[in-house]
Amino acid sequence: LYEAALSRSKADWIVGINGTRLFTTLYHKKLVVGRVQTPTLAMLVERDGKISTFQKEKYFNVHVGKGDLTADLEKVKTKEEAKRIAAACEKKQAVVSSLKQETKTVNPPKLYDLTTLQREANRYYGFTAQQTLDLVQTLYEKKLLTYPRTDSQFITDDMEDTARQVISIVCRQLPLFSGVSVTPDIARVTDNSKVTDHHAILPTVQLEKQDVSALPQSEQKILNLVGMRLLCATGEKHTYAETQITLSCEGYEFKTKGKTVVQNGWKAIEELFKASLKTKEKDDPMKSLPEVHEGDVLDSVSASVTEHFTTPPKQYTEDTLLSAMETAGNDQFDDDTEKKGLGT
Structure with a gap:
């Protein structure tokens, strides 16, 4: 982790600062080069090129x-x-x-880390990645969600009882899931080795005391999404x-x-959630x-x-762009290399 952080900070100086100065003086206009920004921009340009040169065939x-x-x-x-x-x-x-x-x-799907939550909030609600982060941060400050900036989709063994408690609170407190009875399989979402600094995003036990209808609509949507994912992730297989x-x-x-x-x-919970959306x-x-x-x-x-x-490739949405950033460059490494793409 230390070596990775060091190489990132060196790349920010060597690529970012020097590249920015070079292009700005070359083109007499402030042009910013960045370790993450520039390759992401390249992906957008490449996709745009494919769309603009696309010849449709019957x-x-x-x-x-x-x-x-x-x-x-x-x-x-x-x-x-x-x-x-x-x-x-x-x-x-x-x-x-x-x-x-x-x-x-x-x-069943895994629990939410920040990126997956941002992608799904974009897909279901049209929220941008920034809007989702802001909403999750607000709910964290209201003590209704756990720490948002996490890249883990698991919880630790010692959280099993808490998770059970939270699942029953979700079924009582979120009107969307009232009356849902579940027998959660917590073992599926626990893995100590896959939790580094922070575990996956979950509702907290404080939700018990909260009048959910008093929250802004956008915050209710995020709570429904995180609650839905917790119930799905601990649900039974779909066959x-x-x-x-x-x-x-x-x-x-x-x-x-x-x-x-x-x-x-678990698809029964997902279908219940999708039925509540305005867009089908x-x-x-x-x-x-x-x-x-x-x-x-x-x-x-x-x-x-x-x-x-035949149809051209689609423009990136925040959902598909975040996904492309996560897997960028994967094809240049062996299968057993630990990779994180461009980050998010």
Whole structure:
């Protein structure tokens, strides 16, 4: 840690101060160079370049289906070819040539460190990283949240009882989660080796005495977000069965995917939270599929063509930029190197 801090301070002098002087005298205008700022700016410029030089291309998808089952052949280059495939399959037989089913598990997310909280507050509420930091700092000063400037997503073993207490307070005090009953798995979020100076951001036991409705809306939003993450992180796994179906028709293969939830687990809390938002998050594109078996034959299927365009890369949001900063340069190191990107 000492060596890392020393190299950062040297870089600030060697790169930051000298670079700033150089560019300012060269261009007769104050131009600031920084160890974190300049590479971040480079990422923005590179993304802008990709967007401005992007040439959109047209492509076509062919769909065949019968009843509730529709499968697709994607990314056909020309309209003529797509129409030819659709015409060849129209009113013909399609066979379920393959059906793969596997059960998948989505583990609960980790607790919030500052960056993750900033990213999600930006995604759900449109807060900037600075606004989130200010709100978390205010709630910390009101003794309702633990210390905000942390890069840990875990708590220490000795905090288990406190965490249990806080979880029951969250379910009583935050109207959004009132009546939620949980059996928390605290062991999942405890790891002494991953807590350096400060543990993950949690509500405090002082929340018990607070009239939450008396707080400003923006502070209530942050409390809901941190409370939601605590309940999710200590919740049960989310399990679903994913089915991939391939239909063969006239020598072409059409594919579709779907899923059925086996155990909702921690996602139930997340869905409760998302339902309270004014903006609706895009739902999972995976649909539920009708019951079919390998070798089933669908008679007289319908076929259609849809037209699509390739899309340029998206502009960075605070959420995606923070994520890119955290992983910047990772591809230049081995997997087992401890890395922190550009910091945040």
